[in-house]
Amino acid sequence: MPKGYVVNIPRSRRVSRSRSNQLSKAADTLETMEESGEQGTELVSHHGVILKSSPKSYDCSGTLSLMLYGRNKYIEWKAAEVNVDSDTQDHEWAVVSTGRSSRHRSNSECARAEPLRLNTVNLKSFRVSRHRHGQHLTFAQRGESRSFTTFIFHQGNADVFVKSLLGQLKAYRSRRDRNLYHLEEEDSQETQELRRSFAELNLFPETAPYGVWNFIGQFRQRPYEATMGAFCKITDALLYKPVENDDNSVAELLNHSLMEEDTVIANVSGEEYEVIESKATPILPSRPLVTRGSPLSVERWAQATAADGRVTDSAAIKKIVFHGGVNPSLRYEVWKYLLGYYPWNSTYAERMSLRKSKVEEYFQMKQQWRSMTPGQEERFSDFRDRKSLIDKDVKRTDRVLPFYAGDDNRNVELLNDILMTYVMYNFDLGYVQGMSDLLSPLLQLMSNEADAFWCFVGFMDRTCTNFDMDQAGMKLQLQQLHTLLSIIDPQFTRYLDEHESGNMFFCFRWLLVLFKREFSQEDIMRLWEVFWSDLPCPNFHLLFCAAILDTEKENLYANNCGFTEILKHVNDLSLRIDLESTLSKAEGLYLQLMNIESDLPDAVRTIIGLEPLHPEEGDSESDSIGEDDGDCSNHTEHDSSIETVSLGALSGEVAYDRGINLQYM
C-alpha cells in the first residue's frame, strides 16, 4: 500500500454477477439509513478540491464528497474548516501548490464559503479535463439551465475521484469523448433498459451472430441453465453498468485477442469446461535440487557413432544433450540430427547422398525466386511484400555480432537468401517477423547456406505454429503456460490474474522466438539444443518460462506491478537471465509435477505429454477441433487434446473475440 494513499476505491470494472449482488445489498443497507436526514452518509470524499468560482472571485479549497441524504445522492463541496496558518500545517495533504496559493482566498475567508450541493438526479454528465495546473472535473446539470460546476484537482487526481464515483453512480463513458461520462436518468432507467431490444442489451457483446448462436447452442442442450444465464446478464445490465477504464480494457481486449477460436466451437457445442483452479489444486512437493551435466563430449560422440556412421544410441545422446548441451565443436554435426536434417540411423554414405540431393534442391528453390523478373514481381504483391520485409528485417538481425556486422556483410545476404528460399519452400507460411531471429544462430553455426536452410526447415517444423496466420499457436502456448502455472504456483497465478496479466501476454516475445532476444548467442545455442532433445517432456520450454517467472515474482510482488509494469519488467530481463540455473529450476519443476503425477488435472498432464486420466471427457471436442497444424508441423501431436480445456469459462466473451479476429485477420 503506497504511503498516505487511498483506501478501498471501488473497482469500476466489468463485474461478475455476485459482485453486482453485493452492490445491491450495499445499496439496501444504505437506504435503511434513510432516517438520518441532514446527517447523510459519506460515500466518497476527496480533500483539497477547489471550487472554481466565477473568474472575478477567488477560488477556495475544500472537500468534495458524494453524500447520501435519504434516497438521493448528492455531490457536495464544503470549504475547508481551517486555521489561518493551515497551509503549512496541512502539508500532509498539500494540494494547493505553494506557488499558486496567492491566487486563493485565505483560508479564513474560504471557510465562510457556503457549501454546495448538487443532486445527482439533476446531473446530466461530468467530464474530466486536464489543464496546466491539475485536472478539472465539471458537472453539467440537466434541463435548460446549462449550468456547470467545475472543481479543480491540483494534484491532477480527479480520475481517482471519478473512479470512485463510478462505483456509486450509474454512469457510462461517452463513446466519442473518453473523458466524458453520462449519468443515467434514475427514474426512467429501468424502463429504458427494458424497452431496448434483446440484442441491444449487450447480452451478446458487439458481435451478435456468434453470441446468439452460442446462446442458441447452449439453449438446445441445456435450456434451463442457458436461460438463467441470460437472465443473469439482464440483471447485470440493469443493476450495474460497468464503465471501462483504459488499462483494464487493454488487458481485456488482449484477452479477447488471445483467446483461442477453438474455445468458441467448444462453447457452441454446449460443453462446459472446468477452470483448472476450481478444482482443489494439488500441492507440489518441495523442489528437488537439480545439477546440470557436462556437454556432450567429442569422445562420447565418437563412441556413439558406429563404423558405418550410424548413431547407435540416440536416446542416450539426447539425454546428455538435455542435461548439459553439446560441446560447441560438435554442434555443427549434432544439430543436423537434432533438427531432423540427418536421420540418426543413417550411414556415412546415406548422409553423403542425402546432403547432395538436399543441396541441389535448395539451389533449385533459390533459383526460383532469383529468376523472378521485375514484371512478375510487379504483379505479385504477396511475393513483393515478403521480399521487402525480409530485406528490412535481415538488416536488423543480430548486426551487433561480428558475424553479421558491417556494411555489405555477406552473411546478411545469406540470411536474406535463405529466408527468401524458405518463402518458396513454404509459400503459405512465407516470412513472418521472428523467423530471421531463429535462423541467425543456425547460419552462424553452419556457415553454409544449404545446410543452414535445411536445419532451419527442421527448426520451423517444430515452431511454425508460432507464426500461424491467426496466432493460434501462440495463443495456445500462452494458455498452456497459464494452466501449468496455476498448478506450479497458484498464488502467483492469482496475482497475475488480479493484475490483468492472466493472459500471459508478457511472455509473447519469449515464446515467439524461443527466448532468442533474451540470451546471448552462445547461451541461446545451448538453450535451443536442450529444447531440441525433446526431454524430459513436451513443452519443456513452458516450464522454462515458469522457472524464469519463479525467479522474478518476488520483484513483481515487491513493486506491486500491474499489467504495464509486468510487461516492462519482463521486457527488461533481456540478457539478464542466468541460463544454467534457470534450466535446473525448470527441470526441478518438471520433477515436482511428476511427483504428484496422478493428482495432476488432465489439462496439465496433456501439456507435459502424459496420457489424460479421464480421456472420455475430452473426446467429443477434440474431434471437432481439428488439428490444422499448417504445412510444416509434425511436432504438435500432444497439443490437440487440451486445446479446449482451460479457458472455456468465458462464454459470451469469446464470441466477441471471434468477431474481432475474423473481421480483421
Add this chain to the structure above:
Amino acid sequence: MSGNNVVLGRGSGSRVGAGGTPLAQKRLNTSKNVLLKVVILGNGGVGKSCLMNRFVSNHFDQHSFHTIGVEFLNKDLEINGETYTLQIWDTAGQERFKSLRTPFYRGSDVCLITYAVNDQKSFKDVSMWCKEFLTYADVKEGSTFPFILVGNKADVSEEGRQVTQEEARTWCKENGNPPFIETSAKDAINVELAFQMAVDRWIKFEEKMDRHYESEVVDLRSVKPPQRASCCMNGQSSRTEE
C-alpha cells in the same frame, strides 16, 4: 460503510500498481505530471523504435532489432512549464500480429503515424494505420483524435527520397490537418520536436473538447457527429451518442 473514502496524501500517487488502480495510476504517475499514452504506428522498418529510442535516450543504433511484441518507454517532456510524462508504445508492424497489437491502442492520448520518406509503400499505408488506430482505440465514428504525421529518415539523399513534403502536406490537408513533420532519428533532427508537437496537439485537442463540452453539453445526446473532414473520420459516421 467505511470503505469508500478517498483521501489523498502529498505526492502519494507514486508506485500505484496499474492493475489495482489503473485509472489512478494512469494519470498520477510518479509525480503530479500528466501522463500521456503515446502510440507510434507505421509500417515495419520506418523507424518507429529508433524514433522512440532517440527521443527517450538520445541514442541511435543503426542495427537495432526489429520489435517483437510490444514495448514501451517513459520520458518526461516539459512544455510551457508543465511536465508531461509520455508513455510511448511501440509495436511490431507486421499484419500477422495485428490482433496482439491493437488492444494497446485503447486509452491512447496521442498517436504518431509514421512513414519513411524513402519508402513509398509506407506512405501509402498511412491512411490504413489511421484507420486501424481509430477502429481499435475506442475513438468512435465521426470523432477526431490528435494524430500527427511523421516522415522519418529525412536524412536520405535526394535520389533516395520517394515521398516529397508536398505529398505529405496534401495528405494532411485532405485528412483533417494533423501537424506534419519530417524527422531523422539517425541524425537527431526534429525528433524531440515531433513529440512536443504531439503533446501540443493533445493540449489543443483537450481544450477543444472542453469547450465543446461546455457549449454543447445540453444537447449532447442528440447531437450529430461533427461535420469536420478529418483523417480521423472513420467512414461510417452514422452512429451518434447512445
